Amino acid sequence: MNIKKFYQNHLRKKLFNKILAIYSSIIIITLIASSITVYKYYEQTITRQHVDANREVLDYVSLYMNQQYEGIQLAIQQIYSDASVSEDLSYFLQHDYGDYLKYRLDQFAEIGSFVPHTFDTYFKTYLNQKSGISDVILYSTEKEFYYLYKNNTRQLYKRDIDISEQKSPIPKNGWVSHEKKLLLKEIREDNNNLYTMTRELKDPISLKTIGMLIIDFDAELISKWLGTKGTENNGQVLVLTPSGDVIYDSLGRYMGQQYPHIAGLYSDNWTALDGLSKVNLNTTNSSGLIVAGIIQKSQVNKEMVVVRNWIIGITAALIVAAMSITYGIILRFSKKVKIIVKSMKRLQEGDLSTRIHLNREDELQLIANNFNYMCERLELYINKVYISEITQKNAELVALQSQINPHFLYNTLEAIRMRAISQGAKDVGQMIYILSTLFRTMIKKSMVVTIADEIEYCNLYLELFQIRHKDKLQIESRISPVAMNCSIVKLLIQPVIENYIVHGFRPERSDNLIRIEVTESDGSIQIAIRDNGNGIIPSKLTELQKTLQVSMRMDAPPSSLGLCNVNERIKLYYGIEYGLSIASEIGVGTTVIMNIPVVRESIK
Structure with a gap:
């Protein structure tokens, strides 16, 4: 329907339709704005809940990684603080394995008993006591061999064995992801959830670098450590090296890979990662790792579906209820106005007996009361004017009748006065003269x-x-x-x-x-x-x-x-x-x- 035609037919000359349209528009706009505000509030609340839950998970992961890092640091300190262990390890890394065995036998012969404090016993004990450690590798930089502790077994590997895709140099201190294991890759490839910590080993006397301590950790233990807190509802958790290599991914998407959105992790607002996401970042842990929590916008939207449906339903119900109540009130006032207009038309047609009877005390009742009062006063005034006209007509008739041949009355009175004087009744003659004068004054039209003149007339009257x-x-x-x-x-x-x-x-x-x-x-x-x-x-x-x-x-x-x-x-x-x-x-x-x-x- 044409908007202009609709306005002409339904709004232009209909006040209550205008009020209904304007009021309904205000209600609809207000409720929609309120609904959007409520929706945004709940969205922020749910997002905040996800962020807080994700931040708690980050704290647990950071604590776990700090414990691993501090455990390695403590192990290195214990090795250097125990002279027999550090001397034994230093000799082992700087000599061939055969020379090391001969060195051990010479020590036994010299002392006369087996020396229990060796690096071998220390690492076996360390591997058994520390949970989350998959294996420990000692690497000799001078002799280029590897000594592997794994599943309560020890194995020595020479550098010249056929190991494909092995790369060097080995990082002296740091974390390494699964895909970038730099040595013994085929020996350790049975577990893809490993990540590695490397530490440089030095001779305690000369401080010369003599080897490398390499410790493999099982990432599955991080998930076990988190327990129910590591669910997808709490967001994605990433543990990255400073270079961006992922050593742990709670969803398993980027395990051992270079994270492709490393720059987006430092955004404070919603940012485009795998989807629109919000990031919690923990870079203050002592391990030197980047622990990031990612909350997907899609996860928040999924939870907002129920809230959105409830808000839409409640808003629609409120709009219908408000418009129904408004329509009822407007209809009631419209009926009253129609009664008033109908009564005015009857008055316009000349029916002065019409009255408006309304029940409620409001402005329309005041109009009705004033209308009724106006009708009563108008009817009274018309009656008064009508009676005044009749009275005036009667007065004019009386005046006309009193003016019929007034000289006849004057002549008659004068004849009586002269007769009274001729008979000697001068006082009667005087009274007749005064009466005649009074009559003349009374019948004057003015x-x-x-x-x-009024005082003179009164004096004549009193003189009688x-x-x-x-x-x-x-x-x-x-x-x-x-x-x-x-x-x-x-x-x-x-x-x-x-x-x-x-x-x-x-x-x-x-x-x-x-x-x-x-x-x-x-x-x-x-x-x-x-x-x-x-x-x-x-x-x-x-x-x-x-x-x-x-x-x-x-x-x-x-x-x-x-x-x-x-x-x-x-x-x-x-x-x-x-x-x-x-x-x-x-x-x-x-x-x-x-x-x-x-x-x-x-x-x-």
């Missing part, structure tokens, strides 16, 4: 008036009651001149005064007082209406104060022109930070304070 209750109501006004021209919503003060006339005025008393104070400070106007009326009982006052503190009701139109109506109109027009506050005491009176902003604008 909703905003100046504070001066002064006429009715003659000498029983006193009116005081204290109006700040700077506030007189400020604007105010019409009929805000009059309902408060009316509330006093209805509930607080006491007709039986002659000291009823109402005081209107208007002050301006800090960008707001305070209008205080104080009276000395009946007051409000505490329970009703508390209820009224709580009602005034709550924001105006949005689900219903005002039901009266009382204090609550005034408070709601102030908040509606000026904002919720403005409104009424009330304080009252039974028998003392009531104070209502109205707080509105300072607004200076032209009034139409």
